[in-house]
Amino acid sequence: MRYRFSLRGRGDPTEWREAARAFLLAGIVPDFVEWRTMDDADGLFGFDDNHRPPPYPDHPPANVPAAFVKLAEAVLCHSDPTRFALLYRMLFRLVHDRHLLQMASDADVVAARRMAKSVGRDYHKMTAFVRFKELPMPADLAGRRRFLAWFEPDHFIVARVAPFFQRRFNDMDWLIATPKGSASWDGETLRVTDEPAEKPDLRDETDELWRTYYASIFNPARLKVKMMTKEMPKKYWKNLPEAELIPSLIANAEANVMDMARRAASEPLPFHHRIQEAAAKVPAAPKAPAGTIAALKEEARSCTRCDIYCRATQTVFGDGPPDAKVMFVGEQPGDQEDLAGRPFVGPAGKLFNDVIGEVGIDRNSLYITNAVKHFKYEPRGKRRIHQKPNMGEVRQCRWWLTQELELVKPKLVVAMGATALFALTDMRQKLEDVRGEPIAMEDGRTLFVTVHPSYLLRIPDEGRKAEELVRFREDMNRIKRLAA
């Protein structure tokens, strides 16, 4: 037996779902159901012939994936009359084939997705192109401001979009009228009907300001009309207050640009000269006295001795008391140091702080610096991968390290890692050969060599890491004794 079923078909998902469930439970194959909407010519007879078959005994319950329910709710808002049959066919197939929706290239799935996408686009365009006009307040009435809008959607989406406007325009009364139903909000209740409305005659003074903005934000030198009409199709223009300007904006664009090009730069106004004079008169910031660490640091801020500077955020200069007895030299600032502008504040710095804290060295008594003062790295997506500075860069940057040594005059210099050792001695040695014993330097200072704390962080094996950490702590203990 064939069934004929009529629906209102104005985007309400319940009416189709209930009917479809009944047909499915009765085991009626899709070809035997004819779906109609009230607005069809034949549907004038209304719902007289709407009868549902009795459920087939022992039919399994009609369970469908949640994704199908979501998809169907969107598709039911579409204005295509074939949507009911398509959805029932998919529902019927889903009983035997739970994975139907994952077959992204299946013809039915593609058709349904396309309809849902079209509804989604219509939804989005409604949130974008509804234009509220303010209604004048009755003279004797104070209260919430009232707004009215007219919009012409392609599909039956008013009920679907209405909550969006309620979430957004809470503190005003509004009504959106469309040929496919209306929605309104009065601060307490969101009301929706699917009855067609008439286009009201509306006016709002603020539209004039909006048109001014629209015309001024447009750049005539970049005319791309196709791009505009793709995103703002002409069918919407009649209800957009700004759209009436479009033809003249396009027509005059080229002339405006030519005009701009023809006019040569004019002489600056007195305003400009006054600013320039004032800027020239501003006294330079007080400089730190020459021959101090502060002055050296200031000078290093604009260092361009090698190419790393323009990739890094800033110079990360040494930090600590200008007369410290012990100077620590690391390799180069890392990601965190580069952002903060201070040495040893990242993960390696934290480990360093922990270890010297355990052995009882006060970080505030140390002068801490790096062999290279800018962060060298390779960008990798959202991260920066540390890159070892090359010998040329270390030599260039020694200019600063040497002056730091001369000004701070530390008794003990600690090289952490091979780069620091190279910067201090110009020798490329295996760290292990010189590590852990004080070495006398030519200038009377004592050099002590240990590993860089970031080396400890990189050891993958936990056992070895713990061993190395013990050795590092022993080194720090020796440094404490040497400094005493």
Added chain:
Amino acid sequence: MKKSLKERLAVLSDAAKYDASCASSGTVKRDSSVSGGLGSTEGSGICHAYAPDGRCISLLKILLTNFCIYDCAYCINRSSSNVERARFTPEEVVWLTLEFYRRNYIEGLFLSSGIIRSSDHTMEEMVRIARDLRTVHNFRGYIHLKTIPEASAHLIEEAGLYADRLSINIELPTDAGIGKFAPEKRPDNIRRSMGELRLKMEEMADPTLQTKRRKKFAPAGQSTQMIVGADGASDATILGTSARLYGSYGLKRVYYSAFSPIPDSSKNLPLIKPPLMREHRLYQADWLYRFYGFDIGEITSTQSDGMLDLDLDPKLVWALGHREQFPVDVNKAEREILLRVPGLGTKTVKSILSARRFRRLRLEDLKRLGVSLKKIQPFITAEGWTPHRLVDRTDLSAMFAPRPEQLSLL
């Protein structure tokens, strides 16, 4: 005589149009349905109108004032320019934002400003507008503030509490370029400010010990803009700078703005048509870097001068230069490989991976997924399809090249 609000709106939006960004996406979800007030943000932004330049109008993009003490050659508002000057009061900006928002013209405000008196004075006024919108008027729409690199840290911090997005324009891809065209701007200051913003965002994202709640600080992150075609920088230089900015400061977006002739233009600048196609190719390359697993070097090494091909999109150019890697089997290849096939986008690749678990895909399947067969055919094999060594054809790139077009003079 004082200009009317409408006249000043014309001046101050005209002055703001060279900023490319109008994005209102990527912030937290919030609305006024329970809390009252006005406004909502729902993740993806909304473009409320499109101008005939094809650009989205999502925000009220204006300057607080176009008086400026800086003299940046490329800028319409530089102090030596003879353009009309105007300024809004903070109250006027608040009023315009709210009234435009109520009529559903916009998603929110993108406020920028010329530098008047001092960086702090200007920043203070901008922060005041954002604060009034949020605290006095319960405004929950989108706010984007252009921050001024030299402004004090406490002002930037307050700005981040009210704004969804903060941005500082890097303006030009090289330090030398900035030195030449924007002599008052300090590239190191710009980088340091971006670094401070990133640190601030990370610090605020850490749950506090007392409440375990994360504080909100510029939830839509930071972005920047580079002008393309004003100085001589190559595309490789530009993209290299972008990659460093993305990696260093966690930027959400780097915008490329084709240099567009401005009224009363400085004599140091070319009066050219804006290089729109170049701008478009840069965006494509930027996407390949961020979403398709390409390195900048792979994209820009195809041409010796470090420029991108204007006729063909960078992914196709890469594929034509690496024919030995094709054809790719759509029924077997991994995601990373599929992403490198010209004509396959991230969404299509996802659909292919899902669909091929259930059946072997044919060309018809791909067509239904919305793929352009003409573009993809030479680069893939599918069930029932092998490209007859199409990738070896010497005229392969000619198959994709656009038809020649008569050039026009500006």
